[in-house]
Amino acid sequence: MQLARLELQGLSVGGLVNVDLEVAPGEIVCLSGPSGSGKSRLLRAVADLEPHDGRVLLGSVDRESMTAHQWRRQVMLVPAESQWWADTVGEHFCRPVPEALTELDLPAEAVGWTVARLSSGEKQRLALLRALSCRPLALLLDEPTANLDNETTRRVERWITDWIRQHGLPAIWVAHDAGQIERVGGRHYSIRGSCLEPA
Amino acid sequence: MDIIELSWWQLAVAGALVLLLAVCTHLARLDIGRPLLIAAARTMVQLALIGLVLEALFTVGSLPWIALMALVMLLVAGREVMARQKYRLTGGWAFGIGTVSMFVSAFSVTVLTLAAIIGPEPWYTPQYAIPLLGMLLGNTMTGVALSLDRLTESAWRQRAVIENRLMLGQDWKQAIGDLRREAMRSGMMPMINAMAAAGIVSLPGMMTGQILAGTPPALAVKYQILIMFTITVGTGFGTVLAVSAGSRRLFDGRERLRIDRLKAH
Numbered sequence: 001m002q003l004a005r006l007e008l009q010g011l012s013v014g015g016l017v018n019v020d021l022e023v024a025p026g027e028i029v030c031l032s033g034p035s036g037s038g039k040s041r042l043l044r045a046v047a048d049l050e051p052h053d054g055r056v057l058l059g060s061v062d063r064e065s066m067t068a069h070q071w072r073r074q075v076m077l078v079p080a081e082s083q084w085w086a087d088t089v090g091e092h093f094c095r096p097v098p099e100a101l102t103e104l105d106l107p108a109e110a111v112g113w114t115v116a117r118l119s120s121g122e123k124q125r126l127a128l129l130r131a132l133s134c135r136p137l138a139l140l141l142d143e144p145t146a147n148l149d150n151e152t153t154r155r156v157e158r159w160i161t162d163w164i165r166q167h168g169l170p171a172i173w174v175a176h177d178a179g180q181i182e183r184v185g186g187r188h189y190s191i192r193g194s195c196l197e198p199a
Numbered sequence: 200m201d202i203i204e205l206s207w208w209q210l211a212v213a214g215a216l217v218l219l220l221a222v223c224t225h226l227a228r229l230d231i232g233r234p235l236l237i238a239a240a241r242t243m244v245q246l247a248l249i250g251l252v253l254e255a256l257f258t259v260g261s262l263p264w265i266a267l268m269a270l271v272m273l274l275v276a277g278r279e280v281m282a283r284q285k286y287r288l289t290g291g292w293a294f295g296i297g298t299v300s301m302f303v304s305a306f307s308v309t310v311l312t313l314a315a316i317i318g319p320e321p322w323y324t325p326q327y328a329i330p331l332l333g334m335l336l337g338n339t340m341t342g343v344a345l346s347l348d349r350l351t352e353s354a355w356r357q358r359a360v361i362e363n364r365l366m367l368g369q370d371w372k373q374a375i376g377d378l379r380r381e382a383m384r385s386g387m388m389p390m391i392n393a394m395a396a397a398g399i400v401s402l403p404g405m406m407t408g409q410i411l412a413g414t415p416p417a418l419a420v421k422y423q424i425l426i427m428f429t430i431t432v433g434t435g436f437g438t439v440l441a442v443s444a445g446s447r448r449l450f451d452g453r454e455r456l457r458i459d460r461l462k463a464h
Contacts, residue, residue: 048453049362068454073368083363085377092367134368 004059006046006075006138006170011054013045014038017194019054023138023170028161030181031174032199033191039174040080042191043140046172047077058138076136080143080174082127084115089126094134103159104129105152120147125156132163139164139171145180157183202412214239256325265325269306269332276301276340283344286351286461288448296444297343304437305335312429334405334426335433338390342434343441346386350445351461353378358458371450379446386438390431397427 003025011019016038023029033039045052048068056063056075063071086092090111098108104125118126124147131139144160145153161184164171175181181188189196217239225232256264277298287293309332314322322328354361357378364374372379397403406423410416451457 047366049365049455051451051455067370069365069368069370072366076368077366079363079366081359083360085360085364094367131367 003168004061004137004170006172007057008046009055009057011042011045011052011056013050013052013054014041015194016042016191016196019196021172021189021196023172025168025170026165028164028171028173028184028186030184030186030188031172031191031196032176032181032188037191039191040142043077043142043172043174046140047072047075049077073134074137075140076131076134076138077140078127078131078142078144080146082123082130084118084123087114089113089115089118092126092130094130097129097133100129100132100159105155121149121152124148125152128156128160137169139169141171141173143174143176146176153180154183161185214243253325253329256329260325262321262323265323265328268325268329272332272336273298273302273306276336280340280344280347284348284351284464286348286355286463288351288445288460289462290460292448292460293347296441296448297340297347300343300437300440300444301336301339303440304435305332305339305433308429308433308436309335312425316425330405331426331429335430338430339433339437341389342386342438345389346382346438346442347445349385350378350382350442351449353381354446354449354456355458355461355463358456361456365454365456371446371454371456374456375446375449379442382442382446383438386442387435390434394427394431397423403427 005025005027006023008019008021011021019042021029031039031042041050044050045054046056048056048063048071058071058074063075084092088111090096093111096111101108101110106122106125106129110122110126124144128141128144141160145156148156157180163169173184175184188199190199191197217235221232221236224230224235252268256268277294280297280301281287281293284293288296309328310322312331313319313328317327317331319327354375361374361378365371393401393403403423403426405426406416406419409419409422414422448460449457
């Protein structure tokens with residue numbers, strides 16, 4: 001697998017204007033800011049889910065040179081609140097990931113569970129696994145531990161950071177908790193008004 | 200057999216019953232009295248007018264006038280399709296998609312049925328063309344309206360699901376596939392049910408009318424089967440077109456769900 005960096009050039013969406021950002025392979029850039037400051041919208045813009053200005057490249061490949069669904073398969077956004085449309089968990093996965101389930105403290109049978117019985121914490125972990133089962137080349141994480149208790153939060157943080165470093169994915173991680181930002185490491189930007197500032 | 204004459208006072212008796220129903224629902228606070236009375240008044244005025252128009256049209260019988268009549272019917276149906284949607288595509292698309300779908304499907308099936316199957320001389324003889332087009336357009340309108348309403352409303356409610364599917368790399372057709380199937384189903388179900396129940400549970404209106412007017416039942420049945428099939432084909436293709444165009448319009452060139460193209464009414 002070739003490692004590629006994620007590059008935002010002059011991205012403008014909502015209140016954010018002209019955002020430039022480079023994320024190296026295996027690097028995690030944390031993003032924080034008050035609610036409503038546009039963190040989620042920035043991630044949505046990178047995933048090309050809403051109209052905006054600016055360019056995004058993965059490696060040397062411009063987003064516009066491929067179809068939008070190909071782009072999203074490579075640069076995958078995991079939203080804060082996941083949605084499930086089929087009856088069982090397994091139907092949402094690109095491929096089975098049995099060993100990852102146990103690492104996230106979920107039993108192997110979880111793939112056969114009906115979606116209706118999932119707790120919010122289980123949904124959040126399964127949504128991460130679901131996204132990674134599609135083998136993206138870059139990750140956009142929107143508060144990936146919002147519904148988890150402390151212990152599970154630590155476990156999930158370790159697991160995602162390991163995955164990101166092992167597979168060399170550039171990642172943007174939206175987080176609230178200062179402790180988490182410190183543990184995850186890497187650069188940290190916060191949104192001030194219309195731009196990103198190193199924090 | 201001569202058909203029994205109906206006088207206006209006899210209709211007034213039936214009208215009084217509708218009025219009674221409106222009063223009862225009003226007293227029971229079921230809030231349907233007003234729309235019921237408006238619709239009843241509309242049906243009376245519209246049918247009385249169309250009676251006059253048809254008499255004039257049948258005397259003239261020329262193609263331009265028949266085409267004008269057909270155009271008016273189409274535009275009214277297009278407006279009706281739009282009015283029945285709670286969430287409408289903006290920028291004239293709600294009207295445009297409904298009207299074009301009905302035009303392409305109902306008009307071509309009508310012309311085909313007239314020219315290739317029934318074959319009156321000339322093919323546009325208004326006694327055949329206008330009732331046939333009316334039945335096709337009416338049913339196609341129902342199918343298109345139901346399916347578009349279902350499509351836009353479920354897209355509105357399930358926009359988070361659609362977007363999450365897009366995030367996982369599905370293309371727009373996969374992401375909205377379930378909704379398209381449901382919309383298609385709700386557009387076609389009335390016709391499928393009508394065909395399944397025809398003759399057992401319900402006696403279709405046109406057949407009943409022909410029998411009342413003295414046509415032998417065997418011939419009336421043949422006409423009814425023909426009409427059921429053509430209506431189904433018209434409704435089906437109209438609904439396919441509307442669902443395809445409507446769902447395409449919910450996404451832009453970069454396969455983003457553009458829920459901002461819907462407006463609640």
